[in-house]
Amino acid sequence: MPRILVVSPPFLSHARPLAELGRALRENGAEVWFACTPPFEQLARNAAAHFVPLAVTRNANTGVAEATRQDAEEAARLVEFLEATRQGPLRTLVTQARHRRSDMLADPDGVLDELAALDARLRPDWYLVDQLSYPVTLALHCLGVPYATFCPGHPSYVLSGPDAYFGVPYDWPEALYPAPAELSELLSAARENDALFTALFDEFVHRRAPARPTPARAFGLTSPYTVLYSYPAFPWLPRLAPGPVSLFTGHTVTPSSRLDEAWRKRLEGLRGEGRRIVLVALGTFLSTRDDVLRTVVLDHMHDAAVVVAAGGRSHRLADLAVVMPSVPQQALLEHVDLMVHHGGNNSFTECVRAGVPALVLPFSAISSPSRATRSARARVLSPTRTPQSRPRSVTPSRPCRSRPAHGSPSWPTGSVSTGPDGEPRACSRSCGSGHQHGRPNGLRHRRIRYRATTPVFRTAPAHQARTTR
Template sequence: MESSTVTLERAPRVVVVSPPFASHAQPLSVLAGGLAREGADVVFASGPSFEGFAARAGVAFEPLTVTRNANTGVARGTRQAPGEAERLEEFLDSTRRGPVSALLTQARHRGRDMLSDPEGTLAALRALDARLRPDWYVVDQLSYPVTLALHCLGLRYATFCPGHPTYVPSSDDVPFGVPYAWPRGIRPGAEQLAELHAAAGAVETAFTRRFADVARVHAPEARPTGRAFALASPYAVAFTYPEFPWLPSHPENGPSVLYGGHSVPAAEPEPGPEWQEVVRRLRAGHDRLVLIALGTFLSARDDVLALLVKGLRAHVPGAAAVVAAGDRAAALSSLAGPDVHVAATVPQRWLLGKVDAMVHHGGNNSFTECLASGVPALVLPFSSDQFAIAHDAERAGVARCVDPSRLDERSAGRALRRLLDAPSPGLGRWSRWVGRRGPDWTARGLIREMSGSVGARSAVPSVPRVR
């Protein structure tokens, strides 16, 4: 996969479909730019708010709505469909009660959210395909209605996994929504795990049944969808993740698997003189600088952000911090001072080139961006695949992990001091590995794997095109 750009008889037209979530649209748009640099004619299709992502990637844009949920950068600040704001608050409350509570809440929401309008999505993809006539698609693995629509329509697609590789289940051993492994400091009890396994299994059974029902109506001659959460491209699956040797293996007769390491753009634009001044001011009189950012949803956990700042001040002499606080920036403004800058949003990738360490929630973007920048991290996982990512980060020796549901000022300060004072033994190795991959490497691999029938628009074997 390390060879030069693939040479084709003509440029393939590729449509990259993203859900309307900033944390998904950002890496997908970077991959779209990589595909364009490798010679593809690329269209980025997502919610209207993400047209700017396409412009920055240098590709065409097509407005496409595939879910009623949305997150344009700060989840609470995004205009949501009726009921979605309430579910967001329910989720945030569940994270205060610990990991299993959060995962149980997500399992309940998953059953209602992930296939809300499959017929509407299928109709939208059919219309888009008739207008653009792409050779193939790239679809986010978590956009289940889009994957199902492409399956029913018999259209060629590659799968892009924006999170932990277990988001594409490789076996039936663990129900979807249960971490394949836990970090050392977070080990739920047997009863809690049994409850989580049962709830996740029930949601997956119902979801798989609904998948099959939709496919039976709209593509009765297509190959069976099988396990709904595992439905992915039979050609190529791209992970924006390191290829750790302990990860679950993939079937030998399955699609080509590409571990791209990260989806960070090669060049990050300067954010402006105001941020240059922030860094200069914080560095004046402070020999260490920490970035604290819990992602577009979990920035709402202002109690955790406050504990981190107080712990840093009390237990890490000579340290300063930049805090991304989302819609809680005003509420946390009293924490600001000569050693702390609080903002709603921050230029995270740019700041990673200026700081000594980062505190994040275990989201895959933050995890891989830290690796690409060679920055050690303290991981506070709250939900989703964050526990699996925290486990891998600990095992690889690139980060430390603490349980945010048990955090206090003292434990926060001690964890930050250990992070800054002790080396991360695996960081250099995995930073170099990630640096050799990236979105252009992934783009080359996808074009290679998908180029067998460029120009023919052939369907997946045994799957008829439905019109």
């Protein structure tokens, strides 16, 4: 069986879908190892994967960013980011662009050294790496080992051409479109980052792996074989990067568990006399914005029963609704009529999967909700300029007590799949004979398939096969 090492950054919103992909691969014949920081070991255990500790970045988010232990410098950047969200999405994106110079390539030598040691010990046949873990991708490029890329957000994270820049949305919702001067500032910061990181990558490859080619663009470095997008294959997506096979899972969420008895009784009480139920959750970082949560409940949900995931700010909102630090979001989506979220990819795709309309308040995740409004199943408002009237266009006129099992018919046909397990089965494998856990002279016909037809991990060309070092 093939041995696959899944390398995850220490962020719950990234680690959870990567662990779910690991589960699907393991259930279809692969030996899966999950590499992340110790707080995420349980995700590996839940996926029945082997766990190995590995830190690939200095910052982290184990579920509620504000409550996650950080060093002083990372904590200060988190505060600056949250303050920037009060000035709008454009200022938030510019702040993130400035922070990338400090937190996205903090210790590339250390990451390469640790991965090289893991590679020598585990001898993986393939790696699966998060597109946003640039030091990991750089290290794997230097090692010359085959890897597949997982894109955890909008497909435009994988740059499609010379006119695309990481951190600049390819499209903007009408409610958020920036002034020309603001957009020019963001584009300038992104271009500076592009040039800076490309120079850093060039220097690093020349110093640590002089026999390897230098990437033309740092943020354009991705798997030459396969990119897995945790996103529906909507017809309005921008063009994709040429070269690798592109696979759309639709979503990468774990199978939804049933609500426990306490939640079922709570929802029965909220439903009351035909009341609609609205779920409000702004993600693991932005639940800190309890001011926005309060505005949403007070000014937009007058006649609805509201459930709020408020992180560490639950005590500040207890007078308004059913407020919890965290909620079983996937299970709740089968019972609610509307969700209010921040445009994060997991919430966005979970709503698509469950067929739940959404009111989206993007703080920095712009691209995912932008064109989704074409489906008439979502509406985007500015979190800093929220009008004082309830958005009736996205709120059902009556409670929605049932919906299709996998997505809403209002979404484009074929855009919603059953996730990493595919149809009819996930990542079915077809492995070549004679496999041994060692450094093969060349990768034989060995691949894991998605939907039984499309190779996820394609056979590496002979000239890029793994060699003994």
